[in-house]
Amino acid sequence: MxxxxxxxxxxxxxxxxxxxxxxxxxxxxxxxxxxxxxxxxxxxxxxxxxxxxxxxxxxxxxxxxxxxxxxxxxxxxxxxxxxxxxxxxxxxxxxxxxxxxxxxxxxxxxxxxxxxxxxxxxxxxxAAADPLPNRALSTDPSSPKVCVEHTSVNPNKAAHIGHVRNSVLGDTFQRILKATGKRVEIQNYIDNTGVQVADVVVGFLFIENMNIDAIKDLDKELSDAGQTFDYYCWDLYARVGVEYQSNEALKEKRTEVLHLIEEGNNETAELADYVATRNVECIVDTMERLSIRYDLLPRESEILHLHFWDRAFEQMKQLGVIRYETEGKQAGCWVMPFEEHVGDADNETDKILVRSNGTVTYTGKDIAYQLWKLGILGLDFCYREFFKYPDGREVWITRSDETTETVHPPFGGGETIYNVIDTRQSYPQDIVRKGVAAISPERGEKASVHLSYEMVALSPAAAEELGFRLSDEDRKRPFIEMSGRKGLGVKADDLIDRLEANALAEVEVRHPDTPADEKRGIAHQIAVGALRYFLLKFTRNTVIVFDFKEALSFEGETGLFCQYSAVRANSIFRKLAEQDETVLDSRMDLVAMGSLADVFSSIDGNDIWSMAILASRLEETVEQAAMQNEPAILAKYTFTLAKAFNLFYHNHKIIAETDEIKRAVLVVVADIARRALTNALDTLGIEVPDKM
RNA sequence: GGUCCCGUAGCUCAGUUGGAUAGAGCGUUCGCCUCCUAAGUGAAAGGCCGGUGGUUCGAAUCCACCCGGGAUCACCA
The missing domain is CATH 3.30.1360.70 (Arginyl tRNA synthetase N-terminal domain)
Structure with missing residues (x-):
């Protein structure tokens, strides 16, 4: 005992x-x-x-x-x-x-x-236990390493709220894995040679008639005017989409441009690289506003130029995982047999990995990339440092030239690979997983996890608020899908700006004497908390129908509610400190006084114990969220914890408590609760402001 | 047509792997600041858990079949 x-x-x-x-x-x-x-x-x-x-x-x-x-x-x-x-x-x-x-x-x-x-x-x-004791292992080199890929926005436009759901989900999951002791590498895949980038390049070249120097000038003009490159591309991309509908010649240009980009070493590819890189920088900046960071940016161009596919192709041919079709409508293609199926109807064909013209499909490239992530491709990228975050943390990007040796951290080779990709890509992800498992049966399908999630769509009202005309038929739909091609979507930076402005207005009222910088900082923390929590409280397979009123809300089940609870908890300890008291005193009192049983058998006993035991469940909640790949479990727990603390705070006047033993218990329980709450919020990527 | 997801309070969503009286936020109604931050908090009202069968001590949860809504099934990425 x-x-x-x-x-x-x-x-x-x-x-x-x-x-x-x-x-x-x-x-x-x-x-x-x-x-x-x-x-x-x-x-x-x-x-x-x-x-x-x-x-x-x-x-x-x-x-x-x-x-x-x-x-x-x-x-x-x-x-x-x-x-x-x-x-x-x-x-x-x-x-x-x-x-x-x-x-x-x-x-x-x-x-x-x-x-x-x-x-x-x-x-x-x-009383003094670490709420997340395993977290320290996440920096231990002997801990198992896993890779999480998230964000992966096509680098041809600004990120919208759907991309933010991906990134917040991935970033939070990554934090959860670290809290369970896993070593995590975060990858943001850059599809810099795909059609989406090609489309914007077509826009610059053939609608705007700009060369790379003109684009660089434009870029500078934009930033001088306080505008951003990714927003400009957002509009241009939408214009290209409209133009394609009536301009066949332009559409043919796309194929041409795409080819040049894939090939590399030409002016078009150089221009595309500038456009893609600038968009990546903008998107990374946007995500940094939400405390979302990366370790590595692997690019599709390197997968092509370093012949990752060729290596994967060889392995698959040798192992008989794929088959060359000599007849039928897939004649001349390399396919991967997928599932048992009868007949050859349109919807019952095998998945093509190499087209009859010899080019590889996206899924093919993805298999090669996944093999690299698992450390079983037998090839590696070359790397260079892309930039440093303000605190010195490095982000690396892939490159294909090996002319200069660079000392870099080891990348890839994860024990488990988590791909955060929306549920619409379940089918290709399934093929990637099965293809990889066929090459490496000992690792199997379990090593590849598709962390799928439903899309963020717009309520018809939200779409109209963004200035889009809807048909009567559209207005009756339950939701409207966002579309980068149509330029229909809530841009991430716009939403963060609005949240910050709303929060700042409130902070101005509450703390008028606080320095402006500090007020902006608090407003920022509140905005991040609101947005992250809003996206995390839904389980992954729930379609989020975006509604401005709901997303901008600071009441009820929100990040702000949780932050406020923690802020109030901290103020208790600030007051205690002013009286020269510390938690340590109370902990020692607890042990010295011994008869705590009396406190728990009193009228308030159950109440106090409920708070303590709930706050002690953070670790198992995090384990559960990791096991089920479901960050919403942690979000819900955090809210429940905050609510319980508010009740505790309301029912017990801790500093004024006169019974010495009870007071010590209350202080210790409040301390356990605030540390659990702070750690839970931290795992959700939400900071606790100094005051609110 | 095949596969997958969803259907729970007026609205938006949870529901701990089959357990005890089905929960939360918003909205509605009525309360609480001489007291550690009222962005807080108490109470009330609100349910055929889409339907019908089945499995068993026990089903919102598992199975079958229906009914609604959505996604997906490219030599697109």
């Missing part, structure tokens, strides 16, 4: 506080094993896994096992004997109750095994 008091002093106070902390995950694991062992020894039943759940109310305990039902079923199957689940639960109860950290066990309902932790012991032991 964990105990407090004299024993703690024998071992030294700090050692006690730091080393005997048993997390909920650990307690849970011990209990699971105990249940399995008890089922074996008392009933001769082998349980493979035991489901543990959180009871609906604190009065029902801290952990529940609905295991007696399953046990009854298994006993009946084995012996034919019908047992009452409640009686089975009573037997298990006796076995589990002796475990340290468990105060008592109750059999409830039809046979639930409800576990009550030893509250005083738990609190004393976890």
């Amino acid at each position: 964990l105990s407090i008091g004299r024993k703690a002093y024998n071992y030294g106070l700090f050692a006690y506080l730091n080393t005997t902390a048993m997390t909920i995950i650990q307690i849970q694991q011990i209990l699971r094993e105990a249940v399995i062992a008890a089922a074996h020894s008392r009933f001769g039943v082998e349980l493979e896994q035991v489901v543990a759940e959180i009871p609906p109310r604190t009065e029902l305990g801290d952990l529940a096992f609905p295991v007696a039902f399953e046990l009854a079923k298994k006993i009946k199957q084995a012996t034919g004997e019908k047992k009452n689940p409640r009686e089975l639960a009573e037997v298990l109860k006796a076995e589990i109750e002796t475990i340290p950290a468990v105060a008592c066990v109750e059999v409830a309902g039809a046979g639930y095994l409800n576990i009550f932790f030893d509250r005083a012991a738990f609190l004393s032991a976890n």
Whole structure:
């Protein structure tokens, strides 16, 4: 049994506080094993896994096992004997109750095994515990490395809200993985040789009649006028789209331009590279506003020029993964047989990787890229530093010339690869995964994870607010899909600007005497919190129908609500500091005073304990979010935690509390809560302002 | 047509892998600042969990079939 008091002093106070902390995950694991062992020894039943759940109310305990039902079923199957689940639960109860950290066990309902932790012991032991203890491993070279690809916006225009969903999802997931101890490499794939870039190049060359120098001049004019290159390209791209509809000649130019870009080493390719690179810079700047960063920008041009595909092609041919079609409508193509199918209807063909003209499809290139990510291609990119973030962190970009040796960090070769790509690309992603698994069966399909998510669409009202004319038919639709080609979408920077402006107006009212810089900083933190939380509170497979009112809201379930809760928590400790008190004092008081049980058995006991136990569940919530590839789980938890803290804050006047023991408990619990909240928000990429 | 996703309160969404009285925000109605930040908080009203069958101690959750809505199935990327 964990105990407090004299024993703690024998071992030294700090050692006690730091080393005997048993997390909920650990307690849970011990209990699971105990249940399995008890089922074996008392009933001769082998349980493979035991489901543990959180009871609906604190009065029902801290952990529940609905295991007696399953046990009854298994006993009946084995012996034919019908047992009452409640009686089975009573037997298990006796076995589990002796475990340290468990105060008592109750059999409830039809046979639930409800576990009550030893509250005083738990609190004393976890008062100083790190809410995310594994996070430190994320910088440990011996930790397993994973790669996360996200953002990957075509570098021909500004990013819109749909791209931001991708990036926020990817960035948050990356933070979640790090919180579980994984080493993470973040890649933002740059499709700098695709049709979308070609389209904008066509616009510059044949609509605007500009050469590269003219574009550079334009770029400078734009920045002098406070405008951005990616916004200019956004409009130009839309104009090209309109022009294509009536101008066949221009459309033919596209094929020509695309060819030149792919080939490289010509003026058009140089111009395209300038356009693409400038757009990448703009998009990276936009994402930096949202605290989203990258390690490497792999480019399609290098996949072409370094012949990644050729290497993958050889491997696939040798292993018989792909087949050359000699007849039928796919004659002359290399295809990958996909799924069992009968017939040869239009929708039942194999996936073509190499066209009859010998060129490789996007999916083919993607397989080669995925092989590189997994470290099994047998080729590597060349690299150069692209830029440094203000804090010195480097971002690298790929290049194809090997003339100069550059010392660079190792890239690629991840144990698991997460690709954050919207659900519309599930089919090609499936092919990539299967193709890669065919080449490397030992790694298999599990090594490639498609982190898919539904699109962000516009409500008809939002589309009209952006100035788009809708037909009566469109107005009746549940949502309107955004389209870069049509120039229809909410640009990321516009939305962030509006959020910052709204937040600033409010900060001006609340803190008129604060320096302007600081006010802008707070407004920025609020804007980022609002946008990130807005995109994260939806689960991945929910279509977000964008609505300005909802997205700009600072009320209810928002990032701001969570931030505000943390700010209020911090103000308690600021006040304490003004009285020369620290959390450490309270922690020591806790151990020294011993009789915490009284506090928990008082009227407010359940209330205080609920706060403590909820805040202690961050680690398992993060694990769960990582396991299920679902950041929304963490977002929801964070909101619940903030709400619980607001209630706690409302019900207990901590600084004014006169009962010494209770006050120490309240301080320690408030501290656990604010650290959990701060860490949860940090994992969501949301900062806590100094004041709000 | 095949595959996949969605359908839960007036609206927007969660629902811990099959568990206890189905939750939250917005909106509506009525309350709470001599007190650590009211961007907060309490209460009320609001549900055929799309439908019908099935599986079992037990189903919003699993299975089958329907009904609505969406995505996807290129020698596009």
